[in-house]
Amino acid sequence: MPSSTPPLPRPAATGSAPASAPVSVSRRTAVWAACADAALILIFAAIGRDAHQRGDIITGVFSTAWPFLAGAAVSWLALRIWRAPLALWPSGVGVWLGTVTVGMLLRAVTGQTVVLPFVIVALLSLGLFLLGYRLVAAVIRRRNTRRGAA
Structure with a gap:
């Protein structure tokens, strides 16, 4: 016989989304945001390589x-960004600063150029790139809300 107890309430989001936003984010949104982050990082690398006229286009990028x-x-893993992947804070700022910090550390460790x-x-x-599309998404969400x- 099925239990007649009501389902437990979901915990409230903490600081990353407005109170009216849903607590859970669709898997599709998280995958889309992760792919957007990766694509924008690749575009950043491609623009930089093109500006410095370096060869090996694909492997170089x-x-x-x-x-x-x-x-x-x-x-993404340390901050569990998939919980609010389109939020400017803390997700967008976290992935931005984490990307640059870890990226520069890895470049230094592997002998790649790290200059001011x-x-x-x-x-x-x-x-x-990483904050810009999140800001656009926030504006669109607000407008649709x-x-x-109305």
Whole structure:
């Protein structure tokens, strides 16, 4: 005989989303956000390689991008970004700073160039990319929420 006890309430989100946002995020949204992060990191590497006119287009982009892709993966796991992947704070800021920090550490350990101008460019570019699409998504969500409420 099935139990007649009501289901337990879901815990409230803490700081990463407004109280009216759903607690759980669809798996599709998390996968989309992870793919967007990876694609934007690859674009960052491709733009940088193109600006410096380096050969080996495909393998070169991956050799430049892998430390940052690893940094993004570490950030996603350490901060459990899949819980609110499109939130600017803490997800967007966390993946941005984690990507740059771990990426630069891995570049240094593997003998790749880590100079202050590159760190600044990486911070600015990846900040624009990784926070930018999350900001656009937030604006679209707000606009759709207002239309639904009207």
